[in-house]
Amino acid sequence: MIIFRYNHIVNKEILKIKAEVFNALAHPLRLKILEKLRSGACCVCKIIPYVGGEQSNVSHHLAILRKAGIVRSEKKGLEVWYEVIDSKIFEIIDIIDKCIVSNLQRGKTILNALIKRH
Amino acid sequence: MIIFRYNHIVNKEILKIKAEVFNALAHPLRLKILEKLRSGACCVCKIIPYVGGEQSNVSHHLAILRKAGIVRSEKKGLEVWYEVIDSKIFEIIDIIDKCIVSNLQRGKTILNALIKRH
């Protein structure tokens, strides 16, 4: 099938999309937004005080998460409610958490070994 | 314990570290480097032709992965070998892959529904 000839282009494109998703996750404020959305859909008016920060700034970050396909929004009267599209995103965040913890533990072990030598 | 008073600072700091790890993953070239490292440790001289790009640029991206605690390097004679520290990072990449595929499928379904209406 002719489509296979385009595999390298498709792969490149997929790498780019993946990088864009990671990029959307690469900001403390956006991670905090997702932390809030972990317990379910939520109104922007609740997200703003939770994460702390300017209304327009939070709105910007929500737009970044939206464009990356991580969350979707829905208007309910005056309010806008956001929710995570695919909860697999939380698995990712949890794995990163574990990675960081074991990294810190490794650091601690090395530090202890160094201290004992003196 | 007094340490609990610092929880919010610690949380903030952890969010920042997490964001930094995601940031390290947020580039097609770095994802491609990790793709190469999935099969095990690898020399820079193999990574460069695999990912394609300037030597200095690849070296820079390797440094970013190193600083984020995702890979480590070891000198072997003239060569430098890199390897992934914690293979959980691949689980993350695989989950993102699945998310993207199901997102694309959802898009396709919606598109089909729209087409049928006309």
Add this chain to the structure above:
DNA sequence: TGATTATATCTAAATATTATCATATGTCAA
């Protein structure tokens, strides 16, 4: 020792991201 090789670092220009402020949009209620 000096040349060669592999990789890292520095520099600068181009580009992207972030935060803030100002303004626009859309919804409701009087």
Add this chain to the structure above:
DNA sequence: TTGACATATGATAATATTTAGATATAATCA
């Protein structure tokens, strides 16, 4: 319709990232 409210968008300045080229470092070999 007008005004108030919740949220989004646009413009801008500050900052960070990316890339390529030039140079530096460190290991090996003649």
